[in-house]
Amino acid sequence: MVDAAVPMHWRRFDERYRLAGSHCKNCGEYFFPKRMVCPNCRRKGKLSTVEMPREGKIISFTEVFVGPSGFENETPYFIAIIELLNKAKILAQIVDSPREKINTGAKVKKVFRKIADHDAEGAIAYGYKFKVV
Numbered sequence: 001m002v003d004a005a006v007p008m009h010w011r012r013f014d015e016r017y018r019l020a021g022s023h024c025k026n027c028g029e030y031f032f033p034k035r036m037v038c039p040n041c042r043r044k045g046k047l048s049t050v051e052m053p054r055e056g057k058i059i060s061f062t063e064v065f066v067g068p069s070g071f072e073n074e075t076p077y078f079i080a081i082i083e084l085l086n087k088a089k090i091l092a093q094i095v096d097s098p099r100e101k102i103n104t105g106a107k108v109k110k111v112f113r114k115i116a117d118h119d120a121e122g123a124i125a126y127g128y129k130f131k132v133v
Contacts, residue, residue: 019052019110019128021088030088053085054110055133061094061102070116078102082130097132106132 021032025046029038032052038045061080064071071077078094080102094102095113108130115125 019054019090020049021052022047023050030084030086032084032088032090052088052090056082056084056090056108056130058094058102058104058106058108058132059083059089060104063099080108080130082108093129095129095131101132109133 019032020034021030022035022038023030024038024041025048026041026044027038029040030050030052031039034049035047037043038047058080059082061078063076063078065076067073067075067077078097078099080092080094082090082092084090094108095111110128111131112126113129115127
C-alpha cells in the first residue's frame with residue numbers, strides 16, 4: 001500500500017527544499033506557502049514565485065510534550081512562528097538549539113533536516129526547520 005504522504009511530499013518540493021513562496025507585485029507583500037490569489041489585492045494582485053529569506057526571528061513559540069501521530073518519539077520539541085526578513089510568517093520546528101536560547105525575538109536561520117521516514121522501504125522526506133543563531 002502506498003502512503004498518501006509521499007505524493008504530497010513531491011507536490012510540495014519547492015516549498016520544502018527551496019522555501020518557495022509568493023510575492024504580490026501590486027501590494028508588495030510576501031506569503032508562505034505560495035498563494036494562488038493575494039489575500040489583500042484579490043483579483044488585482046500579480047503574484048510571482050520567489051525564494052523566501054533563510055533568516056528571521058521567532059515571534060511566538062511553544063514546547064510540544066505530546067506529539068501527534070508520527071511524532072510521538074520526537075517529544076519534547078519546539079515549534080515557532082517565525083517572521084522572515086521579508087516579513088512573511090512561517091510555522092516551523094526549532095532544532096539544534098538549547099532551550100535557554102529559544103525566546104521571542106531570537107534570530108534563527110533555516111536548516112535542512114529529515115522530516116519523516118514512513119517505513120524501512122519507503123521514501124524519506126526532507127525539508128526545512130530552523131535553528132537559533
